[in-house]
Amino acid sequence: MAELPNTEERLTPDTFLRGLWEENPVFVMLLGMCPVLAVTSTTVNALAMGLATTFVLVCSSLLVSLLRNWIPKQVRIASYIVIIATFVTIVDYAIQAISLELYAALGAFIQLIVANCVILGRAEAYASKQKLMTTLVNSLGMGAGFTLALLSLGTVREILGNGTILGISLFPADFQPWIVMILPPGGFFVLGAWLLLFNWLRLRKERKATGPIGVTADAR
């Protein structure tokens, strides 16, 4: 809360980079799993979803940060939701205006951005305590991290499940699609594989830093 002293962070490169790697909303914090699993069957969908979420995340975080000293503590969650819902409505209409096809592909998941815990989590844990500039940089980093995660799922699923990337065919015509990859189980498989890779990399890094004995994954 605003009245607590010494919680404001200074702006460093880490403010941005944390969202990409160390506190990646998908691969580390495991937030916002619903769109991660549901709309990553193609790269385009994943990219659109990532950008839409980033837009809502950045704008709502900025507004929350601006209003942080005026929002009463007791009704803060409701206030954040109203702010987030405003920007989700904007995105909803914008996507509808840009591409009706994309709008149909993303379906209810555009409106469901309002319930994405990455955004509410940022508003509660960061934007409500931090200055405007650090909030902007941090939420941009988080948005980039979320988009990156969606893209890493979307590309793998589209390449294996359809043989294409961004709709461009990568293989000869008789490519065998892995049908499971564009079905919901494929989302779980690919997400699990990425989590495995990220956890393995992090474990290996920690093992190098602390030596081979007495290593725990959750040293952080």
Place this chain on the structure above:
Amino acid sequence: MDKGIEIRTSPHLKRVVSVEKIMRTVVLALLPICAFAVYQFGLSALLLLATTTGVAIWTEWFFSRLSGKGNTVSDWSVVITGLLLGLTLPPGFPLWMAAVAAFVGVALGKALFGGLGYNVMNPALVGRAFVQAAFPVAITTWTPAFAPGRFAELIPSTLTLPFMQPIPVDTWVAGLQLDGWSGATPLAIQKFQHIEPPLTDAFTGMIAGSAGETSALLILICGLWLAWQRMLDWRIPVSVLAGAALTALPFWLADASHYPSPWFVLSSGGLMLAAWFMASDMVASPVTARGVVIYGLFIGSLTVIIRLFGGLVEGVMYAILIGNAVGPLISSWTQPRVYGTSSRKSQG
């Protein structure tokens, strides 16, 4: 510490049988079935079995190295996984897809859970379920048994390039000039046309189907030998088969022209192989004597229900996977009364 006293957890009674011994015996029991598969489908079946077993062994080696647990290939369990997986696939299954199945089965079904003894489900069936979902057409493309020249040439789809669609087998099959080849297994013919093929053919294995599932008789002999060697719990296969037959019986009695007879249910498809060699997986089945009977009956009846009312022709794979998933629950339901206590409530 007093060296004279040794404190251990149960079990205290031990047999002089190691994991390796059990696994080697199971592999030995599988070899006649593999030999018959090769005899029946020729070089393609041989390559298929070699691919699944080789990739399964490599995957086990790779993950045991990664986890730093030491080499676990030598316990032979992964050889069983590879062989079983190969036996459940169609003989003309593209080798690259078989390699994917073996890798996914051992990696996802076994290594990620912590290796032998920790797997929730039968690894071979996890691999097969994955390729069933990923390549539904290839896994239901059957080729005729006892094709002439099967030891000289491969089924064309076997050597499909990786990531490519299987080479069509239609022209190759037509070139064989077989009488009465319909491109379907007896199970599919029964399901969709309600014609039961001669029972003796299905029982002895003179039919099309997955590489190693065709001869119910041979599987029965190998399974009985294994049970006689006390290397598997006889209650599991017996209750799976009983569950399947008892579920099929009322439907057959009600309408014999539409529903398969219990005998056909038992001798067709992968039920026999699955009952003896897959449902009896020591890790993934319940541990109590009453529990395995419930588990077996559940798998057997679920198999028939999927066969009769599901979209799929064969249901034993999913039945066993679901049975594996509820196995721990059955185990905890059927805990025996602790000796010396009066009711089940008083146990700790």
